[in-house]
Amino acid sequence: MTKGRKRLIIVFSVGVALFVIIILHIMINVNPIIEQVSEHEVQALATIAVNSACDDILSEYLTTDIINYVMDGDGNLQMVTTNTAVMNAISRKAIDASQAKIATMGQQGVPIPLGSLSGITFLSGQGPNVYIKVFPIGAVNANFTSEFIASGINQTRHKILLNVYADIRVVMPGANNVVRTETQILLCENLIIGKVPDAYFQMQNLSDLLDLVP
Secondary structure (H helix, E strand, O other), X not given: OOHHHHHHHHHHHHHHHHHHHHHHHHHHHHHHHHHHHHHHHHHHHHHHHHHHHHHHHHOOOOHHHHEEEEEOOOOOEEEEEEOHHHHHHHHHHHHHHHHHHHHHHHHHOEEEXXXXXXXXXXXXXXXXXXXXXXXXXXXXXXXXXXXXXXXXOOEEEEEEEEEEEEEEEEEEOOEEEXXXXXXXXXXXXXXXXXXXXXXXXXXXXXXXXXHOOO
């Protein structure tokens, strides 16, 4: 075997070895960073997308369109009634608009600075952007929750929250994972002056509230 051929084989072997080492380094050290950073960015942008979608929808409704408080003669809470038709309409519109916003976000790509993928703190946010593709998986889902929070003597803060859930697949070199996003939207908030029955404080699901009349 000639010296030139031996040299070529050595160079090729070293090149293959370096390539394998780089691949192993990416798999062991870089991939977890890519997944962590991409998950954080996707969750943040999904929150922005869902909030933007819901802001336009909620501007169409007043609090009184959604919920009504019935008080007794002493000013204490007697009953809470909700407009199921309106809330169903809000949920349906929020789901459709959120899915459209997330799909648009995926088509444009999510920018992540190359320095953020290095895992080196002082390089975070630096360098050119790497664009990752994201795709919503299945339908976006939503539900309502209700919170009664004591806020002083005979004062109770009541919130109704719209929770929007989406599964988003992240596709980029070194990562192909699914990110579960949850965005909580404040649908309405009211300060109730007067006594609120203890039974209301035990509720979390809005379905419980709809059926409860103390």
